[in-house]
Amino acid sequence: MAEVTMKVNGKAVTKSVKGNTLMTDFLRDELRLTGTHVGCDTSQCGACNIHVNGSLVKACTMFAAEADGAEVSTIEGQSAADGTLNVIQQAFQDHHGLQCGFCTPGMVMAAASLLKENPKPSEAEVRDYLEGNICRCTGYHNIVKAILAASGQDVSAIAAE
């Protein structure tokens, strides 16, 4: 066991963790932040995407001990304290960017990273950036549309599917 200290969604936490505790298990089981989903647990699906020191990472493929001293953001930290959705979350709702919602936390975290690096991405750039995020419901179309809308681009010409 080793003690780790990190900031999660702005709040300092200190816990004892085992060497083999994954970030997903730490967030979900220790901190009860169950918005970070475990879809595949094999680094394929991106449902567990979080930000560590501002970078998008798959929480299932990082140990909690490696996040010692880091600033971590999860889906729970994306909306305002009163529950008001951020611009990306709102766009997912407005453009029907989810069906079952299981992949959505990872999609929103990936979209946030993309728009930070590239505030006005093209459709091709959005699709390329989502390479590591799998959705089994939507066919991606409305997810891409929602992210383009969240970037402030006009999506009215993109047909709903």
Added chain:
Amino acid sequence: MYSFDMVRPTSVADAVSALGQEEAQALSGGQTLIPTLKQRLASPSVLVSLTGIAEMQGVCREDSGDLAIGGGTTHATVAAEAASIYPALAKLAGGIGDPAVRNRGTIGGSLANNDPSACYPAAALGSGATIVTNTREIAADDYFQGMFTTALEEGEIITSVRFPVPEAAGYAKFEQPASRFALTAVYVAKYADGVRVAVTGASENGVFRWTEAEAALSSNFSPDAVAGLSLSGDDMISDLHGTGAYRAHLVGVMTKRAVAAAG
């Protein structure tokens, strides 16, 4: 996963000493090792995380003109910071896996693992890079010794990788769409003393140099120069994604595309 301890040294010296423990294993970005641990294909007693070592981070141009990349530098950092110095290498780094994988995976980890379908081994061999460890410097030609096999000794750490910057270079990857590894990929680099061609994803023996193509491209650096050349598929990887003969064919196609990309 089996249980193990984790240590996070902040210097190469401390990491080397931690790796001296019984059944210790180095952990870099973990994008291959962590899935391996989950499958219980490895059972270290202690993982020595290399991600907290500042001296193994970063990209810089040395006085000699070579590009030096710290062993713990992520693919995303190479993609961003090497772009102005060695664009073909930066482009290769920016095409590994997906954005989240690129934010964790490192050049040292990739070269130490030497996956037969990984991208970085092709860049290192194709550039005639030097693998710098805590004890010595190893030429890429001596470093790669077959699938998942390298010249690294037990407990040896890749601290940096030094790339001579070519006059022109290109990388063409035929992507396996699910894993985004190379089904077959070719790295081509043109130096004053000749052209180097390195192939990944094809051979049962891991990354290799295609010497016939090197000779042809050294006298005429154009896609047409390799038009008449072919490789045998007998020693190539054959799986559900492609036969050995198919991969052998792809080597020719990807070589032409890599030369065209080098411009």
